Amino acid sequence: MKFLLTSSGIRNPSIADALVDLLGKPIAEATALFIPTGVYPFPAGSERAWQAIQGRATIPLVQLGWKSLGLLELTALPSVREEHWVPAVRAADALLVWGGDVLYLTYWLRQSGLAGLLPSLSDTVWVGVSAGSIAVTPYNCDAEFNRGFVPEGSDMAQDADRALGLVDFTLYPHLNHPDMEGTRLSDIQRWASEIPVPTYAIDDDTAIKVVDGTVAVISEGDWTLINP
Template identity: 30%
Template sequence: MKFLLTSSGISNPGIHNALLDLLGKPIEESNALFIPTAIYPHLTAHGAGLVDFAIIPHFCNPEFPDATDTNARIWAEKMTPTPVYAIDDESAVKVVDNQIDIISEGRWALFTPGNPEGPGLVLPKK
C-alpha cells in the first residue's frame, strides 16, 4: 500500500513531488483516493488500521492553538505504545510498503513509545 498523509493537502513542491513519485505517472493520468479526515480530530490512517502510527495534524499552526508542541507531547503519551508524528501544513508522511519518509518544508516531530519527551525532533520552519 502507498499513502501520502498530510494535514493540509498538496501544499508545496516537495509534497507534490512525493505524490508524483507514489503515483509513478502524471496526476492527470492517475486515479487516487482522497479521504478528508481533518474534520475529525486525530482520525488518521492509524485509526483505520492501515498504518502503525498516528498523526497530529496542523502542528504549531496559530489557527489551531491546541496543536502546540506541549500538547502534542501530552497527546502522544496518551497514544503509547503507538509512535506519533506531529506534522504542520507544510509536511507529509509518505508510506510505501511500511517504509516511512517525512516530506517537509516546515515543522514536524516524532514522538516514540515510552519517550514522549523526546527526541521529539521538532524542526524549525524555514
C-alpha cells in the first residue's frame, strides 16, 4: 500500500498535493471508501461517526470532492460474504480511515479480515486520521487511554500496545495540541524512549507519506523524529 498518515486530515495545500501525488490523479477522478469504525467507543461515538460521514466534522477528508465515496463498516464485514465487499476494496483508489480508539480500530481491522487483505493492495492509498494513522504502525501510543473503553469481559485489551505494523516506524499525532493531554514533546519523548523503532511526533499540519518503504515528511507545521 501507499500511506498518507495525518493527525487531522488534509489540512493544508502541501498535504493535499501529497494525496494527489499518491493517487496519481485528481481527487475528483478518484474513488474512496470511508472507515468510521474507530470512533464508536467514545462518548457520542455514533453522532461523531455520522458527522464524519456527512462531512460535517472539522477534519477535511470525505468532503474533498471524491468521484465516488462509499462506507466500509468493519464491524459488519464478518457477517458479509467476502465476494460482496472485497471487490469494492480492491477497486477503491483510497481507504479513508477515521480517528478514535486505536485499540478498537485495530481489533476490527483484524476481525473483519481487512488487515489480511491490505498487503495485497499495492496501489491503494491509506489515508489515516489520528487513530487511523497509528493503526498501521507497530505500536499504539494510546494503549493506556484505550484500555479504559474496553467492555468488561472482553479480551480486546490483549496486546493493546501493538498495532498492525505495516510501516517500520511509529507515530504520535497532535503534537503540542492545546486541548489534548500528553501531546507535549517531552511527554512524547518519554513514551518513545521505550519504543525500539523511530517515532514521528507530528502536529495537525503535518503528514507522513510512505511509498515502497520510503518515508517523506509533508509539513506546514511542526514535527520531530525521535530515534530509538
